Amino acid sequence: MNYTVQEQLKPQNLINISQDQVDDHWNLYKGYVNQVNGLQKELAEMRANGQGSSLLYADRRRSYGFEYNGMILHELYFGNLHGANKDLNNGxxxxxxxxxxxxxxxxxxxxxxxxxxxxxxxxxxxxxxxxxxxxxxxxxxxxxxxxxxxxxxxxxxxxxxxxxxxxxxxxxxxxxxxxxxxxxxxxxxxxxxxxxxxxxxxxx
Ligand SMILES: [Fe+2]
CATH class of the missing domain: 3.55.40.20 (Iron/manganese superoxide dismutase, C-terminal domain)
Structure with missing residues (x-):
């Protein structure tokens, strides 16, 4: 799967968090998406070349976990932000x-x-x-x-x-x-x- 930046999750008009701050942070999130896609490709190529047990592959696999969770956690983080200041319901x-x-x-x-x-x-x-x-x-x-x-x-x-x-x-x-x-x-x-x-x- 090739991952894409989830633009619909980008927060706007937050309270006391500037749009410059959000934009800067959003660019870092984009970097995680790019890294995940790049690592997936690299890992597949290395497996195809018989390098799946190499130290280099193991290193890339560790990076993959870091980058992958970085992508997901940022999506969840941006997704649970908005500026409407709606309270927790009594549910x-x-x-x-x-x-x-x-x-x-x-x-x-x-x-x-x-x-x-x-x-x-x-x-x-x-x-x-x-x-x-x-x-x-x-x-x-x-x-x-x-x-x-x-x-x-x-x-x-x-x-x-x-x-x-x-x-x-x-x-x-x-x-x-x-x-x-x-x-x-x-x-x-x-x-x-x-x-x-x-x-x-x-x-x-
Ligand atoms: Fe972050």
Missing amino acids: TLTEEIIKTWGSVENWKADFEAAGKMRGIGWAILYADSTTKELSNHFIPEHHIGVIATGNPILVLDVWEHAYMVDHKAGGRAKYIAAFMENIHWDRVEARYDATLQEKAIRRF
Whole structure:
């Protein structure tokens, strides 16, 4: 499969996140799509040439996991952002959040704390596809610490490139506060509903 940039996911008119910041970040996402396509081609050529067990192939295979998850997580991240500032509904996701953390405010504090952890990566609210339980995680880089049976319900990019246009390196807390104002809750809730219905979440 040749992957394409999912232009329909590009956020516009976010609150306290500039369009310059979004555009800059979007260009990085495009790079992941290009890298995935390039690596797929390269890996297929190497297999065809009998190099499938080579050290070079193994190195490229590791890169493939990094680039592939980089592409997917960016699509999920951009897909769960919009500037309409719509609140979380009083539905099944809210009920599960309250059941797990005691209140939406407690969940939010825990999720934001995951996003403020030292190091580059992602804060992700997962719904386990087997137990349906929710949990907040920090994922270093794109491919380390990913929850094997977890559906990413809400994805927050905390690599510095996500906020360096709007803020300096110390601006992560301001960026996270802005992110929380721009969550596309309808889409997040749809991902949770898909999990409950034993369906794959929509990536785009
Ligand atoms: Fe990013």
